[in-house]
Amino acid sequence: MDPPTTTTSSDPPPSNLTDLTPHYTFPPFFTLQPNLTTRASQLSSWSTLIQSYARSSHLFSLSLLDALDSPLFHNKALGRRLSARDARVVVDWMASSEGGGRAEWKNRFYIFYRRPEEWAEVVEAWVERTGQKGTVLTLYELTESDAVSGEEFCGMPGELLGRCLGVLVKRGRAQVFGEGGGEGVKFLR
Amino acid sequence: MGNSGSSNKISAQDRAILDMKNQRDKLHQYQKKITVITARETEIARKCLRNGDKTKALLALRRKKYQESLLSKTDAQLAQLEILTQDVEFALVQKDVVFGLQQGTKVLKEIHKEMGGLEAVEKLMGEGEEARAYQREISEMLGGAMSNQDEDEVEDELDALEAEVSGIKMPDAPTQKLPENEVSREDNAKERARRRREEANGQAAEPMLA
Numbered sequence: 001m002d003p004p005t006t007t008t009s010s011d012p013p014p015s016n017l018t019d020l021t022p023h024y025t026f027p028p029f030f031t032l033q034p035n036l037t038t039r040a041s042q043l044s045s046w047s048t049l050i051q052s053y054a055r056s057s058h059l060f061s062l063s064l065l066d067a068l069d070s071p072l073f074h075n076k077a078l079g080r081r082l083s084a085r086d087a088r089v090v091v092d093w094m095a096s097s098e099g100g101g102r103a104e105w106k107n108r109f110y111i112f113y114r115r116p117e118e119w120a121e122v123v124e125a126w127v128e129r130t131g132q133k134g135t136v137l138t139l140y141e142l143t144e145s146d147a148v149s150g151e152e153f154c155g156m157p158g159e160l161l162g163r164c165l166g167v168l169v170k171r172g173r174a175q176v177f178g179e180g181g182g183e184g185v186k187f188l189r
Numbered sequence: 190m191g192n193s194g195s196s197n198k199i200s201a202q203d204r205a206i207l208d209m210k211n212q213r214d215k216l217h218q219y220q221k222k223i224t225v226i227t228a229r230e231t232e233i234a235r236k237c238l239r240n241g242d243k244t245k246a247l248l249a250l251r252r253k254k255y256q257e258s259l260l261s262k263t264d265a266q267l268a269q270l271e272i273l274t275q276d277v278e279f280a281l282v283q284k285d286v287v288f289g290l291q292q293g294t295k296v297l298k299e300i301h302k303e304m305g306g307l308e309a310v311e312k313l314m315g316e317g318e319e320a321r322a323y324q325r326e327i328s329e330m331l332g333g334a335m336s337n338q339d340e341d342e343v344e345d346e347l348d349a350l351e352a353e354v355s356g357i358k359m360p361d362a363p364t365q366k367l368p369e370n371e372v373s374r375e376d377n378a379k380e381r382a383r384r385r386r387e388e389a390n391g392q393a394a395e396p397m398l399a
Contacts, residue, residue, distance in 0.1 A: 136206040141214060144217075177203070182208075
């Protein structure tokens with residue numbers, strides 16, 4: 001797993017957090033509200049904020065422990081932070097069907113600002129656009145090589161990539177083969 | 190075994206290409222590692238120099254130099270591997286092209302066979318020519334047999350045209366005598382019809398006399 005410091009050290013400045021949602025400067029936003037209606041809308045706002053944050057800082061997953069100190073959950077200017085328990089509630093809600101399955105707990109929290117099947121479409125569109133249908137690609141090259149350096153899925157964790165390729169395989173659009181860390185994928189015409 | 194159908198799409202060549210690409214990826218990773226190491230050795234050398242330990246700094250720089258030579262070697266290997274991979278992929282494309290050409294030729298040949306060869310086409314053209322000649326004969330035969338009325342109309346039109354062409358100098362048409370004209374034209378028509386009938390009879394009669 002990644003060293004625990006990655007999330008905080010590699011965080012870009014939170015200049016855009018306020019732009020992402022106006023709630024970010026609203027102190028009560030950092031305490032989960034007991035009123036059920038308020039709470040529901042608060043949870044959905046948090047979900048949107050986390051997704052936008054993950055997207056703009058190109059994060060595929062969060063470690064809750066690190067994220068609690070990051071600007072996402074800790075508004076230093078306001079002197080407010082989301083407690084560990086509340087953050088957990090928020091992410092659990094995102095993972096639930098009610099929250100649209102926008103997160104998933106697997107050692108870390110995967111934040112799906114795109115769900116695996118949506119990622120699958122992004123990857124497939126790239127393959128189509130670059131004329132690589134019918135070509136054999138390694139999974140490594142799909143996320144790490146120079147060819148994808150400007151793409152949104154660059155640096156995607158292998159686990160997530162595996163899942164979105166699984167979606168494509170199920171649809172008959174790709175074939176994954178090879179074994180032992182040297183898997184490749186062939187996108188079918 | 191619902192999977193067997195789709196896994197057939199992976200050929201032995203695909204696997205070979207994957208192996209090569211995996212090898213390339215490994216070299217890539219190796220290069221990344223070396224780059225990190227060289228950066229670290231430089232850092233170490235700098236630190237040692239700051240502490241006044243020149244020999245250690247030298248050692249670190251030597252290690253760095255060695256790693257850099259490795260880097261250039263892997264670069265060459267990487268290039269070779271990539272060239273080979275691209276050659277294989279290009280050969281596959283060529284194979285597809287040849288296959289396409291084969292299919293095209295086969296279809297073309299089949300179409301030719303359906304057309305029945307050169308002689309059949311020649312024969313067909315001959316027959317077509319004959320049929321056209323026959324048609325021409327029929328048309329000529331029928332062409333003579335125009336009805337009197339048609340002929341009249343044609344000739345009337347010619348008269349009208351002539352009148353128009355030469356009539357530019359005659360501005361005033363004799364409007365008052367119109368009924369008379371009508372009659373005389375009718376006479377004219379009758380006269381011409383009679384003449385033609387006689388002519389036709391004369392022509393038809395001639396061969397019989399001869």
